[in-house]
Amino acid sequence: MSLPAHILDAFRAVVGPGGWIDDPEALAPHVADWRGRIRGRTPLLLRPKGTEQVAQIVRLANTHRIPLVPQGGNTGLVFGGVPDESGREIVVSLGRMNRIRTLDAANSCLIAEAGVTLRAVQEAAAGADRLFPLSFGAEGTATVGGFVSTNAGGVHVLRYGTTRALVLGLEAVLPTGDIWHGLGALVKDNTGYDLRSLLVGAEGTLGIVTAAALKLFPPLRAHASAFVALPSPAAAVDLLARLRAASDDRVIAFELISRFALGLAVANIPDCRSPLAPEHPFYVLVELASTDATAPLGEILESGLAAAMEAGLVVDAAIAGSLAQAEDFWRLRHGLSEAQRPAGAALKHDISVPPAHIPELIARGNEAVAQLVPGIRPCIFGHVGDGNLHYDLIQPEEMERAAYLARGAEVTRALHDIVAALGGSISAEHGIGRMKVAELLRLKDPAALAAMRAIKDALDPRHILNPGRILPVPRPMDAAPR
Ligand SMILES: Cc1cc2nc3c(=O)[nH]c(=O)nc-3n(C[C@H](O)[C@H](O)[C@H](O)COP(=O)(O)OP(=O)(O)OC[C@H]3O[C@@H](n4cnc5c(N)ncnc54)[C@H](O)[C@@H]3O)c2cc1C
Structure with a gap:
């Protein structure tokens, strides 16, 4: 079902000329994931220029019950920032909000808008003789809004922690359209529930991040x-x-x-x-x-x-x-x-266990998957200090690609069962998105799942923001737009 023209026009009016895209060719890179595994549809991509425009978009979406998909650099690996196939989800790309608002070297803090790339943050920090330590392969394209919303890890977690440890404050538009001004950048603030921690890693389901106060460190010499x-x-x-x-x-x-x-x-x-x-x-x-x-x-x-x-x-x-x-x-x-692509189809897993259990995870994991698919080729790499392995399983050389992928769910479940038995996580870095919802429901602690559902329902009762990511939509959300 497509969205009525008058509703689309109302969204266009918020961002003005140059602030939206509806040409299918120009939309193409925004509706497919980085590896080209899925392709969705959207009638419209909005490119707001400021926080107030984001708030107006969210209010309008609430009024008309239109689902919104926040998008940064679109390098996410679990399909969270890509619209689904319904053709009803409007993409909100934060790329035009790309200013570094302040760099306060004395307080070791930098405030960047959501669309600033990670590399630009690193370079700005370096220019002030400071370090922003987050680093990973997609840093030239991934953005502040994206790495905050996925609580990205990368190669320096061992020393500096995940993104959550690097965010001092946030500015975000909540699902109601209210703007939360949380850029205070305080090291200590015990005034109740920690919204900042809640929004970091929420994958765009609880708010649209418009800016972040990021923690800087002395440079490494x-x-x-x-x-x-x-x-x-x-x-x-x-x-x-x-x-x-x-x-x-x-x-x-x-x-x-x-x-x-x-x-x-x-x-x-x-x-x-x-x-x-x-x-x-x-x-x-x-x-x-x-x-x-x-x-x-x-x-x-x-x-x-x-x-x-x-x-x-x-x-x-x-x-x-x-x-x-x-x-x-x-x-x-x-x-x-990238090096895996020519080797054939890969079932990718981003798993973690307490670091000392890594040897057991590899031994049991390799045995279990080889029993299911003889000749399967584990391509293992990752961050030992964080107990996090990228446990990619490449198809046997002699097997048909389609036949291998048809076994994917079974192989993944077997590996995730071992992870769970070792007290681990089925998503150490990349999040849940749309890709891992079923496995989350199968393996997450039931009390934690119930609390997560209650938080989503309370903050976003109409499931406007990134519906179906992390948690399934609890009831039909296809009511005709008003
Ligand atoms: C080559 C490569 C290497 C990678 N290496 C690592 C790694 O080592 N460690 C790691 O943790 N991750 C890694 N990633 C994945 C990583 O999660 C993403 O690269 C990055 O964090 C997402 O940033 P993005 O701007 O591309 O976000 P997107 O892909 O656009 O979005 C990711 C999610 O965040 C949401 N989102 C985006 N912007 C906002 C916003 N402003 N407000 C609210 N929600 C928003 C989206 O809806 C989506 O759910 C890698 C990816 C690639 C392609």
Whole structure:
């Protein structure tokens, strides 16, 4: 059912000329996900220029019961920011709200609008001799609104926490159309329920984030990186603990890469070479960093790895001799998602367990999925310190793509059951979106689910904002627009 023309005109009037798109060709990149796995439909994409326009859009949507889908850089991996196939959802793209409003170095705080890219935030912070530590592969495109709303993690969680730990305050339009002015940027504020924490990671279901106050840190002035071969995932867990202790806790990244993942990177990323012989079961990319430019991180890393080698935890290691070599290590790591594409269909999982359970997760997971689909190829990489693995399962070489994908739900359930048994999470970083709703309902604690439903119903009684993401819509929302 398409939306009546007078309603669409009312939305267009809010944003004015140049503030909307309805041409199918121009809409195309906004209605498909980053990997091109799903394609939805929308009659209209709105590009508000300011918070007041966002509020007017939400009020109008409430009046007419029109579902809205907030969208940033559209790099999300669980279909949360892509309209569904109904043709009724209007997309609200925050791309034109792309100002850094203030940079307050004295208070270590930067206020950025929702459409500013993560890279622009990093660069603005660096320009003021500060660090914004969030970092991940899509940082050139992902936006403040998106990374706040997905509580993004990335490669520095070990030292700085997830996005939730980096947000001091928010400005957002709530589902009623009220503007919440929460940019106070206070480190301490115990005046009741914490709306900021609630909106971070809400995937656009409880409000449209229009700006965020982000926490800055002293810049890092010394770095040392190594690419290390390991006999097992258990060795990775032990090595991390040793290096943290030996370096005064200056490990900033510790990324596990399986042999199969490394092989795909070397085969499929242009000009990518393995720093070590590609015959070992696992590798880690480790980086130490310090705010003290004179910190002897290279020596600390070398002696720490030498001691670990004596203890049998490390088989081989390459310490980056230059910034360029360290960047090559990271290019390999950041290319691991893309490197899988030529290998065939992949069932992707973003799971976490308490870090010490990683070896058991890999052992049990590999066994369970191989029993279901002999020849399945686990491509494992991730953030050991956070207990978070990207556990991607690539189709057997001889199997038909469609036949493999038809087994997807069964394979995913088997893996998620092991995650649940180990006390883990079925979504460590990427969120639930529309992709993982059924698994959330199956595995989330029932009391937590009931509280989540109550929060959604209370704040968004008409289910205007991102309906069907995280939680299913509780009743038919297809009542004719008024
Ligand atoms: C190559 C690659 C690597 C990645 N690596 C990581 C990683 O290491 N760690 C990690 O955590 N994630 C990673 N991601 C996924 C990550 O979640 C997203 O890249 C990013 O956080 C989303 O930002 P975005 O602006 O693209 O948001 P979108 O994709 O546009 O939206 C994501 C969700 O947020 C909602 N949303 C967007 N803007 C707003 C807003 N202003 N207000 C309310 N809701 C909003 C959308 O409705 C949707 O539900 C990766 C993605 C890619 C493609």
